[in-house]
Amino acid sequence: MSESSGAAVVPERKYIPRRSLMYVPGNDERKINKIPQLAASGADCICLDCEDGVAINKKEEARNSIRKILDEQSLDFGRSECTVRINGVGSGFEQIDMETILSGPNLPSSVHLPKVENLDHLEWFAAELNSVIASNAAQKIGLILFIETAEGLLNIKEICRRAQELSDDSFFVPEAIVFGSDDFAADIGATRTKLSTELFYARQAVVTAAKAFRMQAIDCVYIDFKDLEGLEKQSLEGAGFGFTGKQVIHPGQIGLVQKAFTPPEHRLQWATQLIKEFDEHQEAGAGAFVFRGQMIDMPTVKQAKNVLQLIAKDS
């Protein structure tokens, strides 16, 4: 929860919703040119990808293209967050990815670090980021961690804790955990099904850890992009489990997923009224207070503020 202290004194980041998280391969010019349409369709987060969406012999092309996109700032991301997924620590591409993409004058809003399995991975990333990034960076960048192996899941508590510790002296803020469902299933030898029973334990373990550290939890991909009914069901299930967003692999999935992870009207009214009363109590010098029969503490106030930020973004 401590978000900014130590060496890097930069402005605090505001809350960024990531209800839908859409990947665009960094080397795929045709798809890159369609980014303004993705943004217009309302995707909260558009990720320029160097990792799984990019073939080995296209890695160089992808990272150079992403650097160019950041440098030129000519693509209209609208209200969507512009992020980058580098290759994982140990892939052999991670260092050149970071040197190429994160050393320029314009940074992505957040970096996705895939296949985080242990503390070494995080520590390498933090050190490398501090060495690569311009020391006059306007603000910290968000870190979006991927848990997508059995080892990563087994170490998730230690990984989250270390990410928060490292952020004190580094240029990142750990903001989200993505559950990489298909890599995870492959790693444990599970077979993916539409009901995802085989991922029950892992999904709820990821939500629990993410929320304990006040991070977002981003749910698995729904592979069959033609089955919108199945997508809606799984999206609502994920939202009900406590996930705050979902990865999407097709533009046609964005609208439905955004809606599933948007708080309903009554939740907005609850948040609006709560923050109003909280502000009144603050002015009157009172601490905790009762709202609709419930004692309101700071985490609840933060929850309500997050709800309102979602609205602010939409209006």
Add this chain to the structure above:
Amino acid sequence: MSESSGAAVVPERKYIPRRSLMYVPGNDERKINKIPQLAASGADCICLDCEDGVAINKKEEARNSIRKILDEQSLDFGRSECTVRINGVGSGFEQIDMETILSGPNLPSSVHLPKVENLDHLEWFAAELNSVIASNAAQKIGLILFIETAEGLLNIKEICRRAQELSDDSFFVPEAIVFGSDDFAADIGATRTKLSTELFYARQAVVTAAKAFRMQAIDCVYIDFKDLEGLEKQSLEGAGFGFTGKQVIHPGQIGLVQKAFTPPEHRLQWATQLIKEFDEHQEAGAGAFVFRGQMIDMPTVKQAKNVLQLIAKDS
């Protein structure tokens, strides 16, 4: 499992079943006057509440009223255990709650400590209890811990272990873990449903940790108190998962819940016969022995004794 050693030399506590755990707000005179009826309806555990059932501006009234109930001993709790839930560590009320309620000549049988999230919470409680409680206390009091946040669940193993360590030099014995379902769901941003699929992971994680430390596990509340069919289904599911009891919020839930967590007839016969044979083997100087084809070790003997204590209480 070590129950009494170190500084506080007091008699060991006997096993107290908590099949149904009913809350009564400490400041609600009308409900307090109905406690004898709750006891008559068979609730194993009646908890005088200072926490979630009591509004902020009624906290003082609640704690003074509870102290008065303990002092006067005029309310008939029958065979029900009389317990008290104080406010959680960090709420700002925990110290005055303990000083008011636990410094008198008569103590509740057990104290409920809500929202335990980390070892600091436990350590504060243990130190405060030792400073507040009369050093000539007739016996240790039971400690009933609440796991009801993501952080608490993430730390449950360490919390249980530390509770057992601290009990050696303190006036409490950790006896039960309550899974605070609705606070937990709010904390992780989950939506409560009747099937409680969203709590699957958390409920089974709580049972596993509680049983590893030979503590009771007390299941979630069933909110819709008019739906007795749903209540019965969830109660039997909980009992089948290994929970030993369930929180109730309405007198009409008590009978059904007590029954769901009472071992069936064949289990009683198993326990009766097993203890009989165990006693015979003990007299003959034998150690482990075979009963109905199964090797009987001490945990199984303890299980059987617990079953019999439930009966003893009922007869």
Add this chain to the structure above:
Amino acid sequence: MSESSGAAVVPERKYIPRRSLMYVPGNDERKINKIPQLAASGADCICLDCEDGVAINKKEEARNSIRKILDEQSLDFGRSECTVRINGVGSGFEQIDMETILSGPNLPSSVHLPKVENLDHLEWFAAELNSVIASNAAQKIGLILFIETAEGLLNIKEICRRAQELSDDSFFVPEAIVFGSDDFAADIGATRTKLSTELFYARQAVVTAAKAFRMQAIDCVYIDFKDLEGLEKQSLEGAGFGFTGKQVIHPGQIGLVQKAFTPPEHRLQWATQLIKEFDEHQEAGAGAFVFRGQMIDMPTVKQAKNVLQLIAKDS
């Protein structure tokens, strides 16, 4: 994953599948004489049991009979692995079991260690094995750990890690975790059902830990041996969760279970082709490469090799 270093310099073990794991009580002559039939029916692993399948007053007979079977080598195990289950650490039988069974010239392929709950259990086993086993053992034996109590499950990560550490200087290689479903259910006070909902958390936790340490995960027993439809359903569910095999209690369960845990034809083709391309890339000096759109790293290569070893065994 480090399989052989330190004091004991012996050949590496090849991969041994354990799709079905069948127990034979060490003292039951009639069943022992039927081992060649079990082997002929295709059981990957046949375990000579000293533990739960053997009554207290038959323990001595069982361990002596097992030693005799190993010494005489006259029973035809065919392509089945010959293993032994000793009694658990703390049972009072573990030392004499190991001294009797593991001190001869012929060793079982693997030893099953039941009811592993903490690091002490493992450390005792490792030390005892080093003291008992002939120092000129031809190769290390496999260690098959049982997680079947709440405490064991709570410590599973530490147990797996310690098993791998200890294997460096000991004569065993940790190869598999068995989930002991019925002991586990008894330990947490759960009631076994055909759907096994009560074991959901535990089963998926065991798979996750096993796979994080690249060990096999062997699923629960299906008690009702006459219900082949139910057995098939649970076997396929287990395989879908990532288990690599299943315990069986009746010869009639073997064929169906073997089939459920055998990779289907398309998986075999995937593995065959992948290894072919991997070998080509190795010759060309390339590292990671793309296969069917996926980056291939060493764990995936190992998965593919395991698949092929299953075939090799069958042909």
